[in-house]
Amino acid sequence: MKLIIHHWDADGIASAVIYTKVKDEKFQYFTPEIGNYFLGEKDRKAILSYHPKEIILLDMSLPVQDLQFLNSVAEFSVIDHHQGKKVKGIKVFNPALDGKGEYPSNTRVLTELFSLQHSELEYVGLFGDTGFKLKEDDPLLMEMKEFFGQSFNNFRKAVKIIDLQYKTGERERVISILKFLLRNPVFSVLTSKEFIEVETLIEEEKEREFKRLKQFDSINFLFTPSKFRIVSDLCRKLYAAFPDKLNIVIGLQGEAYNFYLRTGLFDLSPLVKLAKERGFFAGGKKEVVGAVLDRNQVSEYFSLLEDFIASRGYSLKQIAPIIQGF
Numbered sequence: 001m002k003l004i005i006h007h008w009d010a011d012g013i014a015s016a017v018i019y020t021k022v023k024d025e026k027f028q029y030f031t032p033e034i035g036n037y038f039l040g041e042k043d044r045k046a047i048l049s050y051h052p053k054e055i056i057l058l059d060m061s062l063p064v065q066d067l068q069f070l071n072s073v074a075e076f077s078v079i080d081h082h083q084g085k086k087v088k089g090i091k092v093f094n095p096a097l098d099g100k101g102e103y104p105s106n107t108r109v110l111t112e113l114f115s116l117q118h119s120e121l122e123y124v125g126l127f128g129d130t131g132f133k134l135k136e137d138d139p140l141l142m143e144m145k146e147f148f149g150q151s152f153n154n155f156r157k158a159v160k161i162i163d164l165q166y167k168t169g170e171r172e173r174v175i176s177i178l179k180f181l182l183r184n185p186v187f188s189v190l191t192s193k194e195f196i197e198v199e200t201l202i203e204e205e206k207e208r209e210f211k212r213l214k215q216f217d218s219i220n221f222l223f224t225p226s227k228f229r230i231v232s233d234l235c236r237k238l239y240a241a242f243p244d245k246l247n248i249v250i251g252l253q254g255e256a257y258n259f260y261l262r263t264g265l266f267d268l269s270p271l272v273k274l275a276k277e278r279g280f281f282a283g284g285k286k287e288v289v290g291a292v293l294d295r296n297q298v299s300e301y302f303s304l305l306e307d308f309i310a311s312r313g314y315s316l317k318q319i320a321p322i323i324q325g326f
C-alpha cells in the first residue's frame with residue numbers, strides 16, 4: 001500500500017490529486033490532526049496501521065523527528081515548497097531548498113517536476129496559498145485571470161470551498177473533497193451540496209462560539225472547545241473590533257491547545273522570538289502571536305506571556321485562574 005500524507009489546505013489537496021493522476025496508481029490519503037504541523041501519537045499510530053510500503057509527503061514541512069519516523073517505516077520521499085533545512089538521509093524534492101527561489105505553491109513544484117501543462121488543479125494550489133495576498137498587478141494573478149478568463153470568479157469560489165473543508169476540523173471532509181477531485185473537474189465543487197454547506201456551518205459555529213467571550217478591563221478572553229478550526233478567525237474578529245485590548249482566544253486541536261493573542265497595544269514580535277527560543281511551537285508577527293501547546297506546556301507558556309505583558313505595563317491576572325483550570 002502506498003500512502004500520501006499531505007497538507008489539509010487547497011494546495012495540499014490539489015497536490016495529492018495531481019500526484020495521484022501522474023502516477024496513475026491507487027493511494028491511501030492521510031493528513032495530520034488539522035492545525036498541527038507535526039505528527040501526534042495518534043497520527044503515528046494511524047500511519048502505522050496502513051502498513052505503508054511507500055510514503056510520499058506533499059506540501060508539508062514536518063519536524064526532523066517526524067521525517068525520520070516516516071523514513072523508518074517505509075520508503076519515504078518529500079515533495080514540498082516550504083523553506084527549511086535539508087535533513088540527512090531524507091529524500092526531498094524542494095526547489096526552494098536548492099536556492100531556486102520561492103515557489104508559490106506545491107502544485108507548481110509538481111507541475112514543473114513532471115513537466116505538466118498548467119492546469120486548473122495547479123492554480124487551485126497557487127491561489128489557495130497566495131491568492132489572499134496578491135496585489136491587483138501581481139504577475140501570478142494576471143496569469144490566473146488569463147487562464148480562467150470569464151470563469152475566474154467561479155474559480156476563486158471553488159478554491160475557497162476546497163480550502164474551507166479543513167476548518168470543520170474533520171479530516172474526513174478533506175479526504176472526501178480530495179477523492180471527489182480525482183473524479184471530477186474543479187468547478188463541480190460549486191454544485192456539490194456536501195462541500196458548499198461547509199461555509200454556512202463554519203459561519204454558524206463562529207457566531208455560536210463568539211458568545212463565549214468574557215470581557216475584562218484590558219482583556220477580551222474567549223475559550224472555545226469547538227472542533228472547528230476557528231481560533232484564528234475569532235481572534236482576528238475581536239482584534240478588528242478591539243485593537244487596543246489584549247484579545248486572547250484559546251481552542252483545542254485534538255489533544256493540543258491552540259493559543260492566540262492579538263493586540264495593537266504594543267509590538268509582539270519580541271514575544272514571538274522568545275517563545276520560539278524557549279522551544280514552543282509558536283509563530284506570529286507584530287500584532288499576533290499563536291502557539292500550539294501540549295497540555296503540560298500551557299502553564300509555562302502562560303507565564304512567559306504574563307511576564308512579557310507585565311513588562312509592557314499590562315496584566316493577565318484576571319484570566320490566570322481560567323488558564324490554571326485547563
Ligand SMILES: [Mn+2]
Nearest residue numbers: 011059106129
Ligand atoms: Mn502549499
